Amino acid sequence: MKPKNSPDADDASNEHRARLLQAMAQVAAAQGLTATSIAAVVAEAGVSKRTFYEHFADKDACFLELYRAASASALRTLRESVQVGRPWQDQVEHALGAYLAHLAAGPQLIRMLFVEIHHLGPEGATVRREVMQHLANFMLETINTQGPVLTPTMAVAAVGGIHELVLQAIERGEAAELEQLTPSASAVVRLLAGAPLASGKKKNGPPKRAV
Incomplete structure (x- = not known):
């Protein structure tokens, strides 16, 4: 298991963040921000809710x-x-x-x-x-x-x-x-x-x- 501060861990974290932002863009553009849920964003990004909350406090x-x-x-x-x-x-x-x-x-x-x-x-x-x-x-x-x-x-x-x-x-x-x-x-x-x-x-x- 890679330590959290390793280069590989940083790369994975940056990739997850980028995927979440892209997913937010796609879901919110299609549904509007009010109708957008974190569940829909993480499903689109292919990550867990835990990963979402590691990067963002909320929607x-x-x-x-x-x-x-x-x-x-x-x-x-x-x-x-x-x-x-x-x-x-x-x-x-x-x-x-x-x-x-x-x-x-x-x-x-x-x-x-x-x-x-x-x-x-x-x-x-x-x-x-x-x-x-x-x-x-x-x-x-x-x-x-x-x-x-x-x-x-x-x-x-x-x-x-x-x-x-x-x-x-x-x-x-x-x-x-x-x-x-x-x-x-x-x-x-x-x-x-x-x-x-x-x-x-x-x-x-x-x-x-x-x-």
């Missing part, structure tokens, strides 16, 4: 960890999509397009995550603010490379506005078409940064798009 804790993990994955896509050397307006629009396309790739899961997080009380609010702050920090890092353009307060406001656009699209049943929000999301950032909206055709750039 909500597992969901919040899933929310963090899904948000971190989307943020990685956002960061990896930055095109260094281009004007910040173009960088932000391109990155937001990639971010929204990433969310749209899992419409059922994203709908569940974006809606259910509002129903988890103070803990849910804390994790949601944590994730929004990460996104706001990304905007500040991307936009303010040459000097202060966007303030921290306006960065948080921009993230809040974009999340509201996403929620409205989800409520309209358009979670799979979130990438279409890119021009509007980009306009929110430009306005809050005090930058002019794109107009006409730009050299070496895309044609004018409605916002």
Whole structure:
């Protein structure tokens, strides 16, 4: 029997945690968080309830960890999509397009995550603010490379506005078409940064798009 602190034991623990998060994503996306039971999650993951409780205090804790993990994955896509050397307006629009396309790739899961997080009380609010702050920090890092353009307060406001656009699209049943929000999301950032909206055709750039 492997000691609990051995590399093999750590690998097995990490694998179990990942399987539980994946199972939570699948079950909750299909049934909704309220109807999701720990029994259904462990059955989907192929582990025991004891294993579940070794990783998570309860169902909500597992969901919040899933929310963090899904948000971190989307943020990685956002960061990896930055095109260094281009004007910040173009960088932000391109990155937001990639971010929204990433969310749209899992419409059922994203709908569940974006809606259910509002129903988890103070803990849910804390994790949601944590994730929004990460996104706001990304905007500040991307936009303010040459000097202060966007303030921290306006960065948080921009993230809040974009999340509201996403929620409205989800409520309209358009979670799979979130990438279409890119021009509007980009306009929110430009306005809050005090930058002019794109107009006409730009050299070496895309044609004018409605916002």
